[in-house]
Amino acid sequence: MTNLFRTTLIAAAAATALTAGAAFAQPAGKIKVGLMLPATGTFAALGVAIENGFKLYVAEQGGKLGGREVEYVKVDDESDPAKATDNVNKLIKRDNVDVLVGTVHSGVAMAMAKAAKDSGTLLIVPNAGAAAVTGAMCAPNIFRSSFSNWQPGYAMGDVVAKKGLKNVVTITWKYAAGDESVSGFKEAFEKAGGKVTKELSLPFPNVEFQALLTEIAAAKPDAVYTFFSGAGAVKFVKDYAAAGLKGKIPLYGAFVTDGTLEAQGADAEGIFSTLHYADNLSNPRDKAFRLAYAKTYKLQPDVFAVQGFDAAQILGVGLAAVKGDVSKKAEFAAAVEKAKIDSPRGAFTLSKSHNPVQDIYLRKVVGLENQVVGIASKNLADPSKGCKM
Amino acid sequence: MDFATFLIQCLNSMQYGLLLFLVASGLTLIFGIMGVINLAHGSFYMIGAYMAYALAPVVASTFGGGFFSVLFVGVVLAVLLGYVLEWAFYSFLYQREHLQQVLMTYGLILVFEELRSLLVGDDVHSVPAPPWLAGSIALGDTMSYPEYRLFISGVCLVLALGMYGVFAKTRLGMMIRAGASNREMVQSLGIDVGFLYRVVFAAGMAIAVLAGMVAAPVSSVYPGMGNTVLIICFVVVVIGGIGSVRGALLAALLIGVVDTFGKVLLPQAAGVLVYVLMALILLWKPSGLFKIA
Numbered sequence: 001m002t003n004l005f006r007t008t009l010i011a012a013a014a015a016t017a018l019t020a021g022a023a024f025a026q027p028a029g030k031i032k033v034g035l036m037l038p039a040t041g042t043f044a045a046l047g048v049a050i051e052n053g054f055k056l057y058v059a060e061q062g063g064k065l066g067g068r069e070v071e072y073v074k075v076d077d078e079s080d081p082a083k084a085t086d087n088v089n090k091l092i093k094r095d096n097v098d099v100l101v102g103t104v105h106s107g108v109a110m111a112m113a114k115a116a117k118d119s120g121t122l123l124i125v126p127n128a129g130a131a132a133v134t135g136a137m138c139a140p141n142i143f144r145s146s147f148s149n150w151q152p153g154y155a156m157g158d159v160v161a162k163k164g165l166k167n168v169v170t171i172t173w174k175y176a177a178g179d180e181s182v183s184g185f186k187e188a189f190e191k192a193g194g195k196v197t198k199e200l201s202l203p204f205p206n207v208e209f210q211a212l213l214t215e216i217a218a219a220k221p222d223a224v225y226t227f228f229s230g231a232g233a234v235k236f237v238k239d240y241a242a243a244g245l246k247g248k249i250p251l252y253g254a255f256v257t258d259g260t261l262e263a264q265g266a267d268a269e270g271i272f273s274t275l276h277y278a279d280n281l282s283n284p285r286d287k288a289f290r291l292a293y294a295k296t297y298k299l300q301p302d303v304f305a306v307q308g309f310d311a312a313q314i315l316g317v318g319l320a321a322v323k324g325d326v327s328k329k330a331e332f333a334a335a336v337e338k339a340k341i342d343s344p345r346g347a348f349t350l351s352k353s354h355n356p357v358q359d360i361y362l363r364k365v366v367g368l369e370n371q372v373v374g375i376a377s378k379n380l381a382d383p384s385k386g387c388k389m
Numbered sequence: 390m391d392f393a394t395f396l397i398q399c400l401n402s403m404q405y406g407l408l409l410f411l412v413a414s415g416l417t418l419i420f421g422i423m424g425v426i427n428l429a430h431g432s433f434y435m436i437g438a439y440m441a442y443a444l445a446p447v448v449a450s451t452f453g454g455g456f457f458s459v460l461f462v463g464v465v466l467a468v469l470l471g472y473v474l475e476w477a478f479y480s481f482l483y484q485r486e487h488l489q490q491v492l493m494t495y496g497l498i499l500v501f502e503e504l505r506s507l508l509v510g511d512d513v514h515s516v517p518a519p520p521w522l523a524g525s526i527a528l529g530d531t532m533s534y535p536e537y538r539l540f541i542s543g544v545c546l547v548l549a550l551g552m553y554g555v556f557a558k559t560r561l562g563m564m565i566r567a568g569a570s571n572r573e574m575v576q577s578l579g580i581d582v583g584f585l586y587r588v589v590f591a592a593g594m595a596i597a598v599l600a601g602m603v604a605a606p607v608s609s610v611y612p613g614m615g616n617t618v619l620i621i622c623f624v625v626v627v628i629g630g631i632g633s634v635r636g637a638l639l640a641a642l643l644i645g646v647v648d649t650f651g652k653v654l655l656p657q658a659a660g661v662l663v664y665v666l667m668a669l670i671l672l673w674k675p676s677g678l679f680k681i682a
Binding site: 041044045203205207210212213218220230234238239242244245248249263264 | 391394404513527538608614649652656657
């Protein structure tokens, strides 16, 4: 036991020495980017898309950001919050990364945000929409290139109210992302005079929807608002149609048709959803991005690839301003806050709490694409409750 | 909740309960009779679902297709695979302690998941229901009930009756029950316990694969699907009494009711209700509702 304790102490001392050494190293060396993304499990495909997007931007800059060559260190986070703290510490303490990039799962991202806040390492979150990342946990060295769960929900609340629909039932998983999305929807919808008559939920990641669909059929609302993702979204949309509700009670959602259209097939046709990206934006930046992505990876890009791409852009902007010296945290943050990120989704800026201020699109499923119908909410900023910065 | 809705919810609970039974019955066989904690049982279910997705085109081009021929081919493959797995891995586990069983079967989960990732990829896929079952029956003016779900319930009932018949009425069933209560005694009576176990294991695996194949059109197929099913299956087995098929059926139906009505009436507690039920039943009957031997 004492032996183990001593070994740990020595290891810790060595790690501290290494970190100190790295701080004095020439900024001209390689910059180490720690990619902590899911490579296995339910979100594996999303992890791959984010990594592809990130590497595409770096490759377009000739493999260098801020004058320094980029080197990657990868950890599979398995979307497992229980292992998150260990995994992120591996990157920070063992590999001495300069920048952390990750991840998809909100629970894991929270552990990363905590570690980044404690150690001062730069963190760019390329997906997880948990409010706290740029809310209560916000910090000068934490940035997000994606969205907050509140944003698409709030935008949809407006859209549904403007259609003249009065009473709505919501259904989602009982966990942070679902709750935040529904509360965003409810806030906007009730402000505009609508009423959420019932909030249905089931435990994550349970997919037995039949009982709740029966409740919806019995309540006969004007519309249903939903938030599900991945396999849950596929099953929900198919079950909704199989229960005979499609066509009778319109379904509105956030995220419910992203990366899942092939599996949902005809059952998803006509569903409206809100998000910060769509399949046919047709701005020149997006066209170039989609072409380059398809050429490099022989795959069609999705919203996750865009978020990875923009994470690299944010890093690029910051590093250019400090000439590759990551220890200048304040200058890095100031440059990013001032910058306009030229994203395939349309240009956006970062709020004071470092969450994108962006247009949220209203999309409709046509064929196998989420096609833009219009802008649901222009330059929408997350309220970032609890951020003191 | 009005009366019509109540009836539909009862139908929902029964349907969910029967599906749970279908998956869990294979687990209770293997766990109860052979004494092996088989964490890979969820993977067998996952293999079944992916077979329904991947085999359908192959079977269609070789035998001309048909829902039942896909099921048949899948079950035959599952029996073969179960037989080989038992011979290669599980037969070494009977005399070992539970920790070693857990380690090996957990390892198998990782192997199966990785193989799945290599062979089929990580995307979510849907499996179409056979066209003659794709319709639905109207219940009330907004709700309708998919025929395929009723078909699943039918399959589960037939299988439950079949298993009961084999256990209660046949010589094989007698040997299996005897083997579960005292394997040394059965061995000394001259029955080849090794072979008996191999048959039971192959049957347990085949049932799990069949469950996966039958459930695929309603559950869709996705990475990690086996793990979510595994936990609830263990709850079924523990509530029902380890090794008891009758207990598994009753426990599965009970969980169906608690889960369905829990979600509707007590949504805040829906996540824990099933486990509360398990705790209460174990307080009342520490070895489950029905215990063999």
